[in-house]
Amino acid sequence: MNKNLLQTELCGMKLNTPIFAASGTFGFGEEFENFVDLQRLGGVMVKCLTPKPRRGNDGVRITETPSGMLNCIGLENPGVEKFLSEILPRIKDKMNVVVNVSGSSVEDYGELAKLLDVDGVAAIELNISCPNVKDGGIIFGTDERQAAKVTSAAKKNTRKPVIVKLSPNVTDITKIARAVENSGADCLSLINTLMGMEINIHTWRPTLGNITGGLSGGAIKPVAVRMVWQVAQAVKVPIIGMGGIRSAADAAEFFLAGASAVAIGTANFSEPSITMKIADDLEIYLQSCGLKNIRELVGKVK
Numbered sequence: 001m002n003k004n005l006l007q008t009e010l011c012g013m014k015l016n017t018p019i020f021a022a023s024g025t026f027g028f029g030e031e032f033e034n035f036v037d038l039q040r041l042g043g044v045m046v047k048c049l050t051p052k053p054r055r056g057n058d059g060v061r062i063t064e065t066p067s068g069m070l071n072c073i074g075l076e077n078p079g080v081e082k083f084l085s086e087i088l089p090r091i092k093d094k095m096n097v098v099v100n101v102s103g104s105s106v107e108d109y110g111e112l113a114k115l116l117d118v119d120g121v122a123a124i125e126l127n128i129s130c131p132n133v134k135d136g137g138i139i140f141g142t143d144e145r146q147a148a149k150v151t152s153a154a155k156k157n158t159r160k161p162v163i164v165k166l167s168p169n170v171t172d173i174t175k176i177a178r179a180v181e182n183s184g185a186d187c188l189s190l191i192n193t194l195m196g197m198e199i200n201i202h203t204w205r206p207t208l209g210n211i212t213g214g215l216s217g218g219a220i221k222p223v224a225v226r227m228v229w230q231v232a233q234a235v236k237v238p239i240i241g242m243g244g245i246r247s248a249a250d251a252a253e254f255f256l257a258g259a260s261a262v263a264i265g266t267a268n269f270s271e272p273s274i275t276m277k278i279a280d281d282l283e284i285y286l287q288s289c290g291l292k293n294i295r296e297l298v299g300k301v302k
């Protein structure tokens with residue numbers, strides 16, 4: 001197999017494959033060491049970090065749905081300081097580390113970007129789209145002006161590439177995409193989860209402790225492909241596409257729609273080595289199309 005088929009470049013980062021692990025579904029990467037060649041991934045988008053540690057939401061946090069799952073973890077994480085002092089030194093030579101961050105204010109995002117402008121961090125992903133906590137960024141991700149402010153605050157404070165993660169819980173995602181591109185975003189990632197709800201008909205109560213949660217997995221793929229395609233027409237910066245990818249065929253749709261890379265989330269729960277299988281099968285697909293590199297597929301939907 002030609003080893004160069006999947007090699008690519010994104011915001012100055014040299015990637016062995018354009019396949020990332022999506023934030024919140026892959027821990028800090030180490031948990032997957034026995035299942036995945038971490039160096040073969042484009043990178044690991046680690047669990048969202050906030051300025052202070054968070055214990056997350058109470059009650060039931062995950063429930064399975066037809067072709068997907070609803071979660072309301074609530075941004076449980078050890079906080080940026082512990083990440084920098086204990087976790088980053090352990091993981092930085094093992095993988096390309098993309099740090100997903102979330103704040104309650106514009107200043108928080110600026111501060112997090114500054115603190116994370118250190119050796120071992122490949123890029124920063126701004127989570128302005130968590131639907132599961134009141135202060136989880138969703139207000140920034142659904143308002144163009146706020147999204148622009150958060151992006152500028154982060155860009156001002158770091159030399160690292162800034163990836164802005166967009167929410168699908170909006171009427172027109174291209175408006176937010178353009179606003180963050182104009183504020184200096186180097187790359188966009190999409191989509192985060194779609195807000196959903198399940199009710200237990202025996203107790204008549206919502207299943208999730210948080211009442212609502214974020215829907216992810218196979219069920220959301222057509223929505224994600226549509227949004228990647230729309231955003232790709234609207235901006236010039238590269239896109240990391242995600243939402244329901246479970247196979248190389250799913251991933252290929254995102255590249256055709258205009259994504260330069262993809263991220264795999266929920267599928268990691270049922271098959272921890274799925275990212276490697278997707279890389280293997282994508283190589284076979286590219287060869288079957290007579291292509292020499294994944295870049296030749298990007299945006300080629302007719």
Ligand SMILES: Cc1cc2nc3c(=O)[nH]c(=O)nc-3n(C[C@H](O)[C@H](O)[C@H](O)COP(=O)(O)O)c2cc1C
Pocket residue numbers: 022023024025047048071073075100127130165191192193215216217218220242243244245263264265266267
């Ligand atoms: C359990 C769980 C936790 C998540 N936590 C985060 C997070 O901390 N930050 C973030 O930006 N996205 C988070 N996400 C969203 C995923 O990164 C991804 O955008 C979304 O699930 C769609 O991809 P998928 O269908 O392949 O899972 C989480 C998703 C799940 C299922």
